[in-house]
Every structure is written in structure tokens, then in C-alpha cells.
Amino acid sequence: MKVMLERVRKLLNDGRIDGFIGLRLQHGQPAPYMFTKEDRDDLESLIVGDVRYPLNKALLRIARQNPELRFGVMVRGCDERGLIELFKWNQLNQDRVIPVGIACSSQLAEACECYKPYPSEWVVGEKTQGVSKSKRLQKIEGMKQDERLSYWMGQFNKCIKCYGCRDACPMCFCEVCSLEDRNFILTGKLPPENPTFHLSRAVHMVGRCIDCGLCEEACPSNIPVRTLYKKVGEIVSEVFGYRTGESADGKSPLNILGEVTLDISDVNK
Amino acid sequence: MAKETKSEESFEPKIIAFLCNWCSYAGADLAGVSRFQYPSNTRTIRVMCTGTISPHHILKAFQKGADGVLLLGCHIGDCHYLKGNYMTIKRVAVLKGLLKFTGFQEERLYLDWVSAAEGVKFAEVVRSFTQKIKELGPSHLKTSFS
Secondary structure, eight states, X not given: OHHHHHHHHHHHHTTSOSXXXXXXXXXXXXXXXXXXXXXXXXXXXXXXXXXXXXXXXXXXXXXXXXXXXXXXXXXXXXXXXXXXXXXXXXXXXGXXXXXXXXXXXXXXXXXXXXXXXXXXXXXXXXXXXXXXXOHHHHHHHTSOHHHHHXXXXXXXXXXXXXXXXXXXXXXXXOSSOGGGOTTTSOOSOSSOSTTHHHHHHHHHTTTTOOOOOHHHHHOTTOOOHHHHHHHHHHHHHHHHOOOTTSOSSSOOGGGSSSOOOOOHHHHOO | OHHHHHHHHTOOOOEEEXXXXXXXXXXXXXXXXTTOOOOSOEEEEXXXXXXXXXXXXXXXXXXXXXXXXXXXXXXXXXXXXXSHHHHHHHHHHHHHHHHHHTTOOGGGEEEEEOOTTOHHHHHHHHHHHHHHHHHHOSOHHHHTOO
């Protein structure tokens, strides 16, 4: 914790960053806050723990409005994957963002079933073992086809179409959202057209979802959307050998025109 | 009982076929002018390239009650826009994986390549796909969740 404070203070004092986006208690609740050079005395109120928040989303918003400024941001393993993808998707300028890493606790890593619960460099916490096999996926894959269908339709039909999953998602950066396109999604009806609504969002998560799980935490109806997007990540890694946010090399497979190793017989099997 | 068997036999699926303008639509045309017989369950939508078909369109077709969705495009390397069909195959691979995971029969979505010279193949693909959908029966989206 102290190391974190010193690191941030040094970055601000040296003028390497204009603001640091982290969390602090506001009205007793952890909330995002941008610490600047002027209020660096407030840095004492910075909190670090198992609380998670889409800080990248806040960063994206501020950076869009202030493209000339440089920022520091608190990152976990998932946030770092998110930053890597946001750089690749040209949403953030890599030269203007300095991540300050924290490693997640083993309980958190377990709860998230995160395969890499630590960023490449961190100042707080200790490296814990990632989870390679997701029990949530195994549970659903173990069901029969009709069981899976009724399970998912039951879950999807709880949707109240609040767009909480999209609004919390640090990777949902589009200015126009196809989930609000009246030609694709029927308006004025609840639940939304299922499975179209949820599968459309899932398709958009290809090469984007970094498995932070904030969508599921935001969902007021407790739809296990994270499980669905975990599967998207698994499909992308199995079919294209691309792990979202893992390294700065390569691009999302659906973001490249051409380069296909698939054969038609692989798809229709 | 006998009545049930009859209704099963008389099930005529609705199949939405997206055909690319440059290859498969011409292939369908060739099948037509050559008088190759194939079932009339497909409703054809001509698109300029299979690469223009978004997963949204496919999902919407299923949502609106299609029993099957057929995508036919140019062979890899023959795309009029060079690499449109490269996108299609990637999208379909992902979408099929998702449909399978959520319990929808992913066989109801079928992608194949039919060139302008392959009238016989067009008729054959439509025939076998229609047969498969007939065996699968009406879409679960229509029967269980409407």
C-alpha cells in the first residue's frame, strides 16, 4: 500500500503523469477518483483491496476529453489485458498511459477463475496461481443440448435490458451501439428478443472480452453473462489461437481482413 | 399417433439462404436454367458478399422463426472483393461455437462455397440441408419459447 502511494506520488511529482486514476472512499463507498498534482495530499485516501471497478472505462472517458494529458491508472491482471487491447483497438495512446499494477488475492483469483490474476509488474500484493480450467464452463458443457437451451433461455429471459453489462464493460468503447439499433433489437418489449440480444453482445466480445467479470457484477438480474463471455474467449483461443489481451503482438482475429487457417469442413463439423 | 406422424412428414421448414451476388446467386441461376430439381423451402436473400452478413442478420433470422440459415459464398480465393469470405468463415466459426454452448442446434446454420459454375452443387447443398432441417424438426425457438 505504502509502495503504491510512493510510486504514484513520484510519478506525479516527476511530472510523468498529469493524473492518477484510482479508487478512494466517497460517502463510505469505494469510487473512482483522479488524483492530480494539486491534490496529491489527498493521496492518503487512495484505497487498494479486493474492490474492483472499471477504471479503464473512466480513463477512456477522461482521455478522450483530454488527449494531451498523460495518466496513471491502477491495474489488475484483467485491467492490464484491457489496456493492451484498448491500445490495439486505437482507443488509448500507449505513450500517455502508465499502469501501476496490483496483484489479486488468491480468493479473488479463485472467484474470478482468472488465468492470470496479476499484471506484468505490480507494487502491491503477491503473485498467485491462476485458474486454467473454469468450473462454470465445465458445468454447462456437461449438460445435454436441451438442458443448456432451457438453462440459457431461462437466464436470458430475466434480462430487464438495463444495458448495465454494456455500461460497466471497459471494452465497450463504441460510440454507436448496435444493441440500440432498432433494426436489430426490438424496442419497447421486455424481456428483449432472446437469444439475439445476448448472443449479439457475446459476438461483439470476440477479441475484446478480457474476462474482468464486471458485467456480471453490474447485472441486477444475476444473468451469468461472464460465463458466456468466458466461452467466447475460449472459442477465440481454440479456433484462432488468440488469447485476448495476453500480449501486445497480433490483432483480434475478427479485426484482420484475411489470414484464415480454417477450412470449410472445420466449420461445418 | 398416425396424425402426429403425418404432421411430422408434412413439416416444411423455412430456410433463409443468403447468397453472394457473384458466385452462389449465379450458381442458383445456373441450377434454375439447367432445370436441376431442389426443394423450394429456401427463401433467398441476395447479398453483394457473404462478408456483409453480420451475425446480427443470422440471429435475427432465427429469432423471426427461420428453421435454418444457409450461407453460400465464393470459394476461398475467388471472392470478388478478395477477402470478404475470409471474414464470413471466421464469424460463422465463432457463432456456431456460441450457438452450441447455449444449446441451440448449431447444425441449423450452414456455410458452404458454391461457385457460379456449380449449379449441381447448389442443388445438392440445398437438398441435403433441407433434408437435415426436416430431420431436426421445427426450430426450438418457435416451439418452446414463443
